[in-house]
Amino acid sequence: MSLDRHILKTSLPSAHAASASLTRSKPVTTRGGGAPPNAGMSQQEKGSLSNRPGTDPRHMAIALHHARQIQAQKDAEALILDRILDLVQFPASSSADPSSPSPEDARAFKSALIPFQPADYDNLILERNIEGLCGYTLCPHEHRKEDSRGAFRITWGSKGSGPGGRGREMNIVPREKLEMWCSDACAERAMFIRVQLAEQPVWERRAGDTRGTHILLLEEERARSQQQGKGKGKKRSTTTVNEVAGQLGDLHVHEGQSPSDVFDHMANLSVRDDARSQELALERGDVHPALYTGRVDINVQENSHTAGPVTAPQMRPGDEKGGSIEGYVPRDH
Amino acid sequence: MDEDYSSGSVDADREMTRLWRTWRTVFEMLLDRGYEVTEEEVQIPLAVFKTKYSDPLGYPDRNKMKVSARPTEAMQMKYTPLPSKSNPTPQPDCGTIYVEFCPDSTGVGTKQVRAFNHFVDENNFHTGVFITQTPISPSAVRLLSGVPGRICEHFQEQDLLVNITRHELVPKHVLLSPDEKGRLLERYRLKESQLPRIQVSDPVARYLGLRRGQVVKIIRKSETAGRYASYRWVI
Numbered sequence: 001m002s003l004d005r006h007i008l009k010t011s012l013p014s015a016h017a018a019s020a021s022l023t024r025s026k027p028v029t030t031r032g033g034g035a036p037p038n039a040g041m042s043q044q045e046k047g048s049l050s051n052r053p054g055t056d057p058r059h060m061a062i063a064l065h066h067a068r069q070i071q072a073q074k075d076a077e078a079l080i081l082d083r084i085l086d087l088v089q090f091p092a093s094s095s096a097d098p099s100s101p102s103p104e105d106a107r108a109f110k111s112a113l114i115p116f117q118p119a120d121y122d123n124l125i126l127e128r129n130i131e132g133l134c135g136y137t138l139c140p141h142e143h144r145k146e147d148s149r150g151a152f153r154i155t156w157g158s159k160g161s162g163p164g165g166r167g168r169e170m171n172i173v174p175r176e177k178l179e180m181w182c183s184d185a186c187a188e189r190a191m192f193i194r195v196q197l198a199e200q201p202v203w204e205r206r207a208g209d210t211r212g213t214h215i216l217l218l219e220e221e222r223a224r225s226q227q228q229g230k231g232k233g234k235k236r237s238t239t240t241v242n243e244v245a246g247q248l249g250d251l252h253v254h255e256g257q258s259p260s261d262v263f264d265h266m267a268n269l270s271v272r273d274d275a276r277s278q279e280l281a282l283e284r285g286d287v288h289p290a291l292y293t294g295r296v297d298i299n300v301q302e303n304s305h306t307a308g309p310v311t312a313p314q315m316r317p318g319d320e321k322g323g324s325i326e327g328y329v330p331r332d333h
Numbered sequence: 334m335d336e337d338y339s340s341g342s343v344d345a346d347r348e349m350t351r352l353w354r355t356w357r358t359v360f361e362m363l364l365d366r367g368y369e370v371t372e373e374e375v376q377i378p379l380a381v382f383k384t385k386y387s388d389p390l391g392y393p394d395r396n397k398m399k400v401s402a403r404p405t406e407a408m409q410m411k412y413t414p415l416p417s418k419s420n421p422t423p424q425p426d427c428g429t430i431y432v433e434f435c436p437d438s439t440g441v442g443t444k445q446v447r448a449f450n451h452f453v454d455e456n457n458f459h460t461g462v463f464i465t466q467t468p469i470s471p472s473a474v475r476l477l478s479g480v481p482g483r484i485c486e487h488f489q490e491q492d493l494l495v496n497i498t499r500h501e502l503v504p505k506h507v508l509l510s511p512d513e514k515g516r517l518l519e520r521y522r523l524k525e526s527q528l529p530r531i532q533v534s535d536p537v538a539r540y541l542g543l544r545r546g547q548v549v550k551i552i553r554k555s556e557t558a559g560r561y562a563s564y565r566w567v568i
Contacts, residue, residue, distance in 0.1 A: 078479065084472050085443055123472050130442030130470060 073203045076115060080202075083112045084124045090137045098139035098186055099219060109137050110215045113193065115202035121194050125180055134182035136190040138217075141182040146175055153178050192218040345391035351494060352393045352434075353382045355464070358493040359400065359432055365498065366542055367408030368430055395436040401458065403429050411510040428459025434490075435465040446473040450480050460542070461485040464493070486542065497536055504553035506537050509564075514548045517564060531565035543567045 091105045101109075113121070125135035134143045146153065155178070157169030181187040196215050198205065216224070318329060360375040388394040404412070409425040416423055431453055435441055446469065453461035461484070463469075463477065469487060477485045497503055509517065518525060525548070531538055533545060543549065547567045555561040 077475065081472055081475050081479070085447075085476075088443070123470065126470050127442050127472055130440035131444065 069203070073201075076202045080115055080120050083115070084120065084127055087112055087124055087137050088127050088131055088133075091140050094140045096138065096140050098134075098136055098141075098182075098189065101138040101217070105138055106217060110217075113197065113215055114213055116197050117199065117201055118194055118197050121197055125190065129180055134186050135180040136182075136186040138189075139182055139186050141186075143182055144179050146179060151175055189218045192216075192221065342391050345387075345393075349383055349387060349391065349393050350379065352386075352395075352398075352490065353377075353379050354495070355490045355493045356382060356386075356398070358496045359462075359464070361496050361499075362493070362540055363400070363402050363430065363432075365540070366430075367405050367411065368402035369405050370402055395434040398434040400432040401429055411508060413511070415511045415515065429457075430460040430462065431456070431458040432462040432464065435463065438466050441465045441467060441469040441473065443470070443473050443476050445469075446476050450477065450483075450485060453483055453485060454480065459483065463487045464490060466490050484542070484544075486539070488539075492536075498540060503537065504551050506541060507550045507552065508541060508543065509548045509550055517548065525566055528564055528566040530568045533567055538567060 087109065090109060091101060093102070096102060096105065116124075124137065128135050128137070129143055132142055133139070134141050151174065153173050153175055155171045155173055157171070159168060160166065161169040163169075181190065193215060316323070318324070321332070322330065357375065357377065360370055360377075363370050364375055383391075386393055386397050404425070404427045408427060412427040413425040414420070414423045433449060433452075435445055435449075437445060445465075446463065449461065449463050461480075463485060465487070466489070468489060469477075474487065477487055498506070514525070517523075525546075528548065531543075531549065533539070533543060538549075541549070545567055549565050549567065551563050551565060553561050553563075
């Protein structure tokens with residue numbers, strides 16, 4: 001009992017699940033003894049629930065699980081709000097250059113963006129615009145202000161950007177979209193960040209999820225792709241057919257394996273491996289073992305076949321006139 | 334009135350009149366919620382309002398427009414929870430309300446809301462009402478609702494231009510005290526979760542400043558029964 005209580009103080013869902021499964025495995029004995037099946041409850045929970053018959057600690061575990069999820073969501077939202085408020089003040093110096101931000105600013109910006117969704121990022125841009133700043137966080141300039149009152153603007157691209165490489169490209173842009181940024185370059189930088197953010201809210205992301213954690217600034221990405229392009233070009237020129245063939249040779253399966261080894265390996269791949277299925281469940285994100293069996297215990301019970309072989313119906317007296325209708329025989333007039 | 338108004342002063346006049354209507358609705362709201370406001374404050378004429386709250390150019394000066402009001406005895410009774418074993422002498426869960434009009438005409442963000450929150454917290458107001466001319470940003474909304482221990486509400490000026498509860502199709506909403514709520518549940522042998530519901534974001538619920546878990550009685554006219562009362566649980 002004291003051990004159980006100790007486990008429950010950890011407030012880990014798995015601990016609750018363990019206690020739940022423990023009590024679930026022996027429901028008959030507890031019910032027979034008249035004691036409510038809450039042996040795994042902590043003192044406080046026990047006090048409030050012990051006077052009610054038929055309480056199931058599994059329900060408690062599920063309720064706690066959901067409550068914790070909601071709390072985690074609230075915490076994450078508060079964290080994002082704090083981060084937005086911080087990022088509105090960026091960059092640290094008013095003379096910072098958006099195209100080559102200071103390393104500390106860039107690092108802080110990127111690490112702050114990890115829990116963001118694109119919608120949160122939009123909120124950040126809006127918040128910066130309200131402060132009168134360019135929407136790109138690492139830009140210290142003011143955002144553009146169009147003085148005319150029209151709702152749309154026509155923007156012209158550079159020469160030769162139009163259809164077929166002739167003329168200029170023309171875009172009709174809503175004014176508020178144009179007024180978000182100090183320049184088109186900043187718009188591009190900010191939008192490049194936005195597409196790298198993970199769509200999934202942070203409280204639903206899994207531990208190993210790397211989307212949205214490695215954010216690159218546009219300048220970094222350009223430098224990288226340039227370098228890569230250079231590197232690739234060099235490699236392509238130096239790799240010869242022979243080298244590729246050699247690499248392919250390395251890829252061959254090792255010859256030393258006998259067929260029995262292969263069979264052993266196959267046997268190890270069996271689905272019914274408990275440890276591995278737990279691992280798999282963890283990988284899938286089913287972190288709560290109490291919910292493995294589903295929210296409700298389902299017990300499918302097949303009806304047994306009681307009837308013997310089916311026989312064809314036989315004519316009974318009176319059937320030639322239509323027979324009885326649920327026991328009522330209509331009379332002829 | 335003078336005939337030769339310049340367009341500027343016509344503008345100013347229109348804005349002043351609109352703001353006067355909002356101002357009156359705010360006071361009606363305070364009165365309906367049960368705060369101590371006088372009859373003259375609620376029924377302030379336009380001329381008086383203009384002289385009191387306009388700047389030299391005739392435009393409204395929102396910096397002057399700050400109201401605070403204390404709850405009446407009746408309201409305190411309504412907001413006092415029932416005594417329980419752990420809390421034998423409960424204190425009323427209401428207090429001084431503070432209403433502020435935001436002077437910024439565009440782009441109200443977290444900066445203004447933070448200042449407002451700070452002011453409410455510093456002066457120990459129980460409830461704060463922040464009234465802006467334009468919608469406020471989503472982060473600002475979140476910031477406003479996240480003050481621990483205080484209740485901060487937000488309205489737009491145009492939301493309060495007319496008092497929605499005075500409309501003929503809006504029935505009368507009466508907040509029940511915890512005692513009345515208990516008796517209602519006992520009479521109909523209900524759990525509170527078995528009542529019909531009303532959202533906190535419902536316009537009338539926002540107007541009355543209802544909180545989660547309270548019950549309102551809605552009295553509407555009925556062709557057949559004269560009056561018909563129904564109850565809603567605020568969620």
